Amino acid sequence: MAAAAAIGRRIVRARRSLVNDRRFMTSFVLLSLVSGLTVGLGKVVTTLYALQLGASPFQIGIVSAMESVGMILVTVPAGFLIARYGARPIYFAASMGPLLVNLLMPFSASWLALALGRWVIGLCIPFRMVSMNSAFLERLRGERETRGGWYRGSLTAGLSILGPAAAAFLAARGNVTIGFLLVSVLFGLMALFSLSFLPSRDVVPLDDAQPGFLAEVTALLRDPNIADTCIVEFLNAATSALFGTFIILLALALPPLSEQDGIRLMLVQGATATIMLFVAGTLVRRLSRNAGYVVGLVLGSFALLAFGFGGDFAALALGAVLLSAGAAIVHLINVRVLAGLPGGKSKVAGLYNLASMTGSSAGALGGGLMTKILPLQTMFLLWLPILLAGAAAVGLIRRRHPSHLAASEA
Template identity: 45%
Template sequence: MRSARTFLPHFMVLAILGGITISTGKIVTTLFALHLGATGWQLGLIGAVESAGMALVTLPAGWLIARYGARRVYFLSSLGPLLLNLVLPWVGFWYAIAAIRAVIGLCIPFRIVSMNSAFLERLADIGHAKAGWYRASQSIGMGLLGPSIALTTVAGDRFVLAYVAVAAGFAALAVYGQWVLPERMAPPPDNTGLLRHARELLRDRDVAESCSVEWLASATQSMFSTFIVAAAIQVHGLGRVEAVQLLTVQGMTNVAALFGLGALCSGLSRRQGYGLSLGLAALSLILLGFANGFFVLALGTVLLCLGSAINHLINMRHLGQRPGGKSQIASLYNLAGMAGNTCGALLGGLISTVVGLGWLYPAWLPCLLIMAGLIAIRSRQLARQAPLAPQHQTVF
């Protein structure tokens, strides 16, 4: 087994390259679909079928990784996107793009859960202060480097070159992953049904609470990022450049917080960490709702990202401490995040139609507090069913 000192740098490089490849593929596909004349709803459908494919196989991905190992599954699941990206520039219809992206969506969760489970397995050796380094590395690739690389490769409508570059990225990742990722590190699962085993895991308070909080944090972040540009322009009178800069602030704050807050969060109890995160999110929503300029909006963005990062760091620390294999836990955790992203955008759209875009963020605050209360109630119910040690007491 590779030592923690050598594992972490190579793992971070793998995460950054993976983020670049996924982000570049998504952006190039959007530009290619527009080049073919796709409409707005057709673009939305292309993204939706890919997301649906990812959600569909996230739970099975954890089971297969537990049985066959992260290294083997990561390699095989990289081959599908490799081959399909070589086909994409030769199709001429938006629905063919949607079909291919749906199949790519079926492959991506196997790669993500392989990475997440490998990181959780090694977190005790790496150190809980670095619990956010995987997500931060992935964010660098997806949010900071990927868009620039995509625009460079596709300049002049060179879509064939762009897709060949994406395919080459998946090929390099498949090979590099064989060197970085471990073989199966825990005994293979028994033959318990997939959904039955997932329900059993969710009866564990640590797992249920972490997944619920991840869902809520992801929903809040998704709601923010989906509507902040429109709100900044239409409600607060900002220009397009300043409005888009808020997304840059979001990305940079997420990366900095995930890299820098690990030591602080390692000294917080679960109750303290979640309470601090909830307070930051509440203050952020108030600032975003009653802001009067770019600075206040940027401050609200920073506070929201800090709260989300603290949630993730607390969750990763506790899931990493849980005994046994991590692949099925990682698949549940990733599925919670995906569901939160979808629900946040949908609920945000519904709320904005009722109260207006200007009141969306203050109106989200009661939803946040109600959901946090429901999570706390469910946590106490699980605690009464299976009492845990004092360090795992409920968080609210």
């Protein structure tokens, strides 16, 4: 009887765990989807509004990059604050900043004001991103690692599909500024919804004997798995940022393509990335870490060639598909590595998001600077040797630490 009762209790606990896991994943994917829609709408509406103000490609690149610059300043500290106070209160408080800033954006009279607004938003977004990323990574141990793309997949669906689609709807009706109001409302709704399921504290309690902030960051980066993953994510994000920042401008530079074609290309890229992130987890799990990175590099390289030599919508759409597929594979490999690390995830998530943000900033700023002296298509072609050089550097670093990285190769 005692054995049967113990078995019954284990079954009940397992069922409760399954229900809680499903509830968390459902709520998380919904929040991530709306978050992507909100950020995607905000980015595209800002770009369209900047065009209305007469901003140049270089100035639009600066506007886009300023959000990433703001993120860089606080992403790592965000991970440490979340480790101490929990994801739930930090996420709620960080949603208030973008809510207020987007209410003021339609009153901007120049691209500089838009850049300042995106920078302030960038100071708030890392606290939201790291809160979600750390909570998600904690759920991916064991067999759940095949869900590694669900967070970015739902985020990308909103960021690259729903957001641009909403922006296109508003732009077609000549009412871009109302998009800022919609973004503000969505930030408020997300803040309230997050209170229902995000964890109030990190899984690992704070140890008063821990080293200082800089010492702990240095110790984390000395782990070859963490450092290697962050470098790869930097390259991945920088290359993806070229597409997100300049694809509308590239479409405008290739008659008879138009602004609407640029938005449609963003939809193609977002749809491909979403599908890959949701369905490719099991397939990518069979790839070694090296093989996954090589596949992602090859796909990304061909995408840059398509952007550099393509002259019609079909060629650019092919490049968008290749780029998003390669980026998705790289992300799935990276998440698999991070989910397998011991301990809490908020600090590691902060470093990983910092790599992503600095990469996005480098891609937008670097691309913007190149457009000052080069045509847009040449800029994409020139990025290819930069990407290959970065990949070669990663390969050299990995050869110096083969024993530390061996556990993550399978």
